[in-house]
Amino acid sequence: MNEESIKAILNRVQQGEESVENAFQKFRNFPFEALEDAIIDHHRPLRQGFPEVIFGENKTVEQIDQIIRAILKKDDPVLATRISKEKAEILCKTFPQAVWHKEARCITIEQQPVEIKGKGTILVISAGTSDIPIASEAIVTAKIMGNRVEQLFDVGVAGIHRLLAKQELIQSANVIIVVAGMEGALPSVVGGLVSRPVIAVPTSVGYGASFGGVAALLGMLNSCASGVTVVNIDNGFGAGYAASLMNRDK
Amino acid sequence: MNEESIKAILNRVQQGEESVENAFQKFRNFPFEALEDAIIDHHRPLRQGFPEVIFGENKTVEQIDQIIRAILKKDDPVLATRISKEKAEILCKTFPQAVWHKEARCITIEQQPVEIKGKGTILVISAGTSDIPIASEAIVTAKIMGNRVEQLFDVGVAGIHRLLAKQELIQSANVIIVVAGMEGALPSVVGGLVSRPVIAVPTSVGYGASFGGVAALLGMLNSCASGVTVVNIDNGFGAGYAASLMNRDK
Amino acid sequence: MNEESIKAILNRVQQGEESVENAFQKFRNFPFEALEDAIIDHHRPLRQGFPEVIFGENKTVEQIDQIIRAILKKDDPVLATRISKEKAEILCKTFPQAVWHKEARCITIEQQPVEIKGKGTILVISAGTSDIPIASEAIVTAKIMGNRVEQLFDVGVAGIHRLLAKQELIQSANVIIVVAGMEGALPSVVGGLVSRPVIAVPTSVGYGASFGGVAALLGMLNSCASGVTVVNIDNGFGAGYAASLMNRDK
Amino acid sequence: MNEESIKAILNRVQQGEESVENAFQKFRNFPFEALEDAIIDHHRPLRQGFPEVIFGENKTVEQIDQIIRAILKKDDPVLATRISKEKAEILCKTFPQAVWHKEARCITIEQQPVEIKGKGTILVISAGTSDIPIASEAIVTAKIMGNRVEQLFDVGVAGIHRLLAKQELIQSANVIIVVAGMEGALPSVVGGLVSRPVIAVPTSVGYGASFGGVAALLGMLNSCASGVTVVNIDNGFGAGYAASLMNRDK
């Protein structure tokens, strides 16, 4: 239930096409509606500008199925992250309109074409091939939230010329997401090149003293470049979401 | 080194005007040689209108004095952070136009009135009284970078009604900085209320298992609210800087 | 060994009926010898009415089977926690009266209806759907220990209105258990709303910098709300047990 | 915002007395608007009879002075914790009725004699002499909150007979606070002796691998005795506060 649908109801009330009682019933449980396991927050599109996202990692196919149905009823777009291949296959059979983003491990359902609301481009940069799944999650998120998205992959700091050769692309972005594991140095270099917000995403890529992404996380938090903010390890969705907010006028 | 210059070298080799060895040496560092000027071109706008910032913590009064003079010559505004009371007193005598922001431990010199470049308001929220120095550093930074700044202090999550009573102020902000120590829960609550970017700043306030801000930092990185990004512990400046970028059109 | 028995020995020494060496040997472990019975006396009431609890995680079905039989003989109620689905199926065949609490991963056997001994209600609040198994373990524990239990699920701090809408339920509880993963902020908010004891249970739900529940644990230990105490990560049983003690008159 | 007010708005829309846009704006923050007063209502009883507590560690004498005056005006009792000797001397001159609890590093002002509201006794046990300041902070807190308090000091687990000799005192308590540094083993032993709630307070006493209280904290969180809950390192106040809630009827 988004701004448009609320106003539509109000318009129908105004026009006498819908009774006050009827409208009230529709508003009644409007801020949240109990499902069996999870309360879906339909109020969120109003408050936060985007529908609830399904974090699929600890949920069964049945739970995800149920939440998707509830969201579809409200005419909202669906974004489900951390969906394994097995779950995706079942869900795509049930919901033929669903799109399975293999690398990003996401499912999306656009009930109507996504309208571009972002002012500029969001650029997603990743350091190594192993960072691509997280980078892709950020891309899928940013796209379904109505942004133009560009990508620049495999430009780690140990071959700095590969990054520098893409100056034009980098300078043209309005918000930049930088995804990196290992030492997590890439956001510092990118942050030093631009005057736009940089969202750093540490990944759990690495071994030994990378401690599952902690080395990259600490590197990013201690970035010597100003304008860099950080999200949780492997949180591509969070970066895509935050970038969307930054790329949108109030 | 562009197409023309590469072909020029090859032509000279073909003509026998340049030895193979010579040409090889020129190709050796080829991705970088030409970049220096270009980067500086791109780099320059980055700094335009932003003060050069002096991180005062490990610098002597003499070093700070010297850097301030250099900035003043360029007609740039001055922002010096982490300036102790002792250093501030000396510097304010030397530079009578300097303003000492006691709580923020910052010195600023505006050579000409700061022009408002930010589109909307930056709201700085802090959880407890002990978080005020870091919140103030964010405020001073955001202001000298040309933003309208509002503040909302002492609204920790253990008295949630104090925060909720300020809904209007919160909803009106374009970017929100949330400063909190201890459990660092405030950004999650704020992030759940708004559809604008929230920058979380953990502070080292606390004792025992707060581990100098680590508890707050982890809390913020694990925020269940989308749209929250995080900076380093006590990095009020970094939050103010990033918020300024978010509050400005490309 | 009381005044009389000490003097008796001394008298026998005086009378030459006991050698110095002998008497010395009796004094050697003197503070402990007499305690064994007394402690068991004090210890017995401790257990009365409380089920013996079987921590099933590292035990084989055979071991659990054996302990259940021993408890049943004493007419005590049975509570077995951390019972996998596989173990539960075998045990439920052996003990037809056993109840398998799927989400809580617990088995209970009430040999006679549980008598309500708790003075008030214990309310179990959980932040997200993934926290439900731990919350359920707390509920099953509190119920078999003779308490009225209410539950309030999926009210995380990023949608604070969902929690606030349940004020009445929250205010009516005598003891509150709050189960949360990720940033673990919920106990602080709840603790700020009530004047009753709040037991915080961090869960291992989360990823990246949640470090298997450490972020939530630290958040809870650093809670800015007074009256909050904490148990180990995922220790729903411990919370249910402690809440039962708090809900009972001495 | 209840049924009536929602319907009233809808009616006005139906009647053309309110525009759709206007109505939409009213619905926008609808879950929160009405709550503020209600929460304050619920919030008020929470504080009744409990002193407002001043955490003095990061506050100046001036700030503390100011807060004390505000509390005194409301006829509430004053409790200020973490007050250094220097601050205490100044404050005791200003407020002649103030009592300086040297070991607990607390100041209290009882404007009228504290009324006993606790049902039973709170027993504060400490392991070593160095734990006494934290134990004393718990005692002072529990006393000013209206409890009968007993103490049992210097009964560490390496001389277990000292503890066992005090069985009677231990068994008579309604709530027990156990304060220990180093390995933090005492709460497990005490928890095994009683059937009442035990609040464990780790202290930063120790050296080397005690890591400022972390060893004790972990020991307490992993207690093999049921009914033990834990507060932050050195948080004597928190333990005293939570014990008071547990010792009081709803």
Place this chain on the structure above:
Amino acid sequence: MNEESIKAILNRVQQGEESVENAFQKFRNFPFEALEDAIIDHHRPLRQGFPEVIFGENKTVEQIDQIIRAILKKDDPVLATRISKEKAEILCKTFPQAVWHKEARCITIEQQPVEIKGKGTILVISAGTSDIPIASEAIVTAKIMGNRVEQLFDVGVAGIHRLLAKQELIQSANVIIVVAGMEGALPSVVGGLVSRPVIAVPTSVGYGASFGGVAALLGMLNSCASGVTVVNIDNGFGAGYAASLMNRDK
């Protein structure tokens, strides 16, 4: 290289029978050259009577088989630790004289009856049932190294009377090994009861904030009882080995 050999070289230099360069080369590594044999001499008695121990965890059955054959040829007893059930079954078929200690996960082969060399008894105490595998590894090790071993299981600190009821057994031991997971408090209590060396073995038993045995390890290192020393987490073998050295005359 002793006085004679040094002088011999110098004499040859003096006589011109050896060049300066040659002599210099001989002096270059002079502190080590002569040691090799001597060390092996000292080293040999070290191993006499002690089984060569095979740490089986990262070794294949083939590797273990090969080492066992080598030891058997030398008429030494065999002790292989960390042997999984699968490996044990294969090895016991190959070596019919091998004994598979199921709980200890060890294989032993005594080629001749183990001679008792220990002066007194080694007592192995364990806190919980889950600690038994590690305790058993210590027992098997101590036995094959020629010690009389007693055991006392399931006497955790939360039921301290169970331990105290066994004073006589405890006081009669010459060396005590205490195996405990979770909070690791048992060695402190035992260490306070006796005047003999106590070796503490933390186990990885526990969950959540036990961090795979770290909580127990820290508890033991910070033991307030003197005379307690600690080995690595789950290192039952190391404890049994060290106890054997302590139980033997030089």
Place this chain on the structure above:
Amino acid sequence: MNEESIKAILNRVQQGEESVENAFQKFRNFPFEALEDAIIDHHRPLRQGFPEVIFGENKTVEQIDQIIRAILKKDDPVLATRISKEKAEILCKTFPQAVWHKEARCITIEQQPVEIKGKGTILVISAGTSDIPIASEAIVTAKIMGNRVEQLFDVGVAGIHRLLAKQELIQSANVIIVVAGMEGALPSVVGGLVSRPVIAVPTSVGYGASFGGVAALLGMLNSCASGVTVVNIDNGFGAGYAASLMNRDK
């Protein structure tokens, strides 16, 4: 594309055997060439003296296959590390010239015999049998980079005479790699014996408080021997690579 092939092109241009346009096309994408997933950095042999290495751990067989083909086209030698047995079998069928180094878990393809470029010998020392895979990775790396390599295995510090008996071998090396898990003490002892660079490689061998190699890593970083530098846990490749650079003249 290495120094020789670049010069060959330039020579052909000089000789008029290749047109400028043709040569330019060959140089066009010369510093990096986009594959589907990874940009192979062909410029590296010039800049760093060795072709790109394939870190196989997170790559599919298809991805590795594709990268190998690209490297083969450039006539460069292939080194792929962290190749599981399963992947190796498939790749060795596809590339019959590939050599599978089982213990090192590496695949190499030498398109032409490796030319010895190292000045001296690289000696790889390992402490225990479990460290051999990492030591072997270092050896394979150093060999394909053109070095003479010696090895000295199973000379842990608990049997120091085994190491000292090999003085001559140790003193003859130009660069020494020391691979050790557990306490990581071996590099300190070796570093004290020689006046050549020692590269310490911590391994994840160990259990309990070895924390997956952290104990060894810290031991090596704190080495009391000068001249010791450290690489990441289990990074045999990194050690072999760095040793090659040290063993080569500029």
Place this chain on the structure above:
Amino acid sequence: MNEESIKAILNRVQQGEESVENAFQKFRNFPFEALEDAIIDHHRPLRQGFPEVIFGENKTVEQIDQIIRAILKKDDPVLATRISKEKAEILCKTFPQAVWHKEARCITIEQQPVEIKGKGTILVISAGTSDIPIASEAIVTAKIMGNRVEQLFDVGVAGIHRLLAKQELIQSANVIIVVAGMEGALPSVVGGLVSRPVIAVPTSVGYGASFGGVAALLGMLNSCASGVTVVNIDNGFGAGYAASLMNRDK
């Protein structure tokens, strides 16, 4: 009150020189006697073979003074550790018979010459000059507990020949204490040379990644030499105490 004094009383009772009542009064509070701050455990010499030790770090001179007087009354020897120079000067004036061990930061008072009860020699080895204070604390402790003590200082593993040159001294010891900071490798080397118990004492000596002794502690816990047990960081007293127990017959 030690074995002798207890038997003396019993003898006097036997001889009729002391009344039963009188003797009882002496035994009455015999296991522990309340001082103002600390309960001195006079029962310990019986149970543990040595009087209470005063850990001076967090105690005032007055507290230490009081405990010393209480111990002196019982004719027990006094050992006070972690005594700063300032406290020592005051205490030595008050107790002229006190000896101030400067490097060990200990005070001892031998009321009668210490009787040698240890069977063999305790050897204390230290790695670097900065480890000497901790090594000295172990020496003072072992000496006052009745042991012959030898010392071997400054024999770190980076100059292994210095250690090996002292083989004879090392082999002659019955118990060995090894004190080391930094990488803590020395106990492994020593443990590999001898067949006697080795107690490893990590020290907080080092910087950077030594983390105040954690690197050394982990190194020692992971020692590849069998027979090594470990005490807390900087716990020279604990090592001396445990070594004394090991060096004494039951």
Place this chain on the structure above:
Amino acid sequence: MNEESIKAILNRVQQGEESVENAFQKFRNFPFEALEDAIIDHHRPLRQGFPEVIFGENKTVEQIDQIIRAILKKDDPVLATRISKEKAEILCKTFPQAVWHKEARCITIEQQPVEIKGKGTILVISAGTSDIPIASEAIVTAKIMGNRVEQLFDVGVAGIHRLLAKQELIQSANVIIVVAGMEGALPSVVGGLVSRPVIAVPTSVGYGASFGGVAALLGMLNSCASGVTVVNIDNGFGAGYAASLMNRDK
């Protein structure tokens, strides 16, 4: 006692200018000579190519004075690191030939001009102004060990063009030391530019989640550039020493 002086003695013996007995007496204590507190290892210049270095941090002026005198007697050069200003002033008065390197906090005494033994140049790069003390320590060390040293300061990764502008200097070095705090990203970038060994030195510069240099250390250990090895936090001396070994022929 270095190679020259040993050969000089041997030559005098050969020439008959010195008796065998005399020479023997000189060699007698030659490998190490006991001072009061520290054994100076005079054998080291032979074994490791450089005299003992004095780590001044925990040593008194008296101890340092004594060690310097001992080194001077052997005609060796003196290097004392971590010398505070106070100690330096005293020592420079005592040893007028001493040079106090203020930023590096080192004292050096060159008894004869340092002979250049390094083959190429050692380049020391530092990221920020606060890293200069550590970088300077590396420079002073490398210089007194006989190397040509260049420096490149203040070229952090957030302004990557500053580094790239110095390609020629970077490419000309034989060994490179990179000193950086905060995120420690600089060694990765430098390592990607060159084909020479890079020694990374993390510094404790930073705040919050830099954890005293841990963030930089982890970043460097996880460097995605090959050829990078790491030393301890703030260990400029260690880097300078290792670089000297790498810059020297065997």
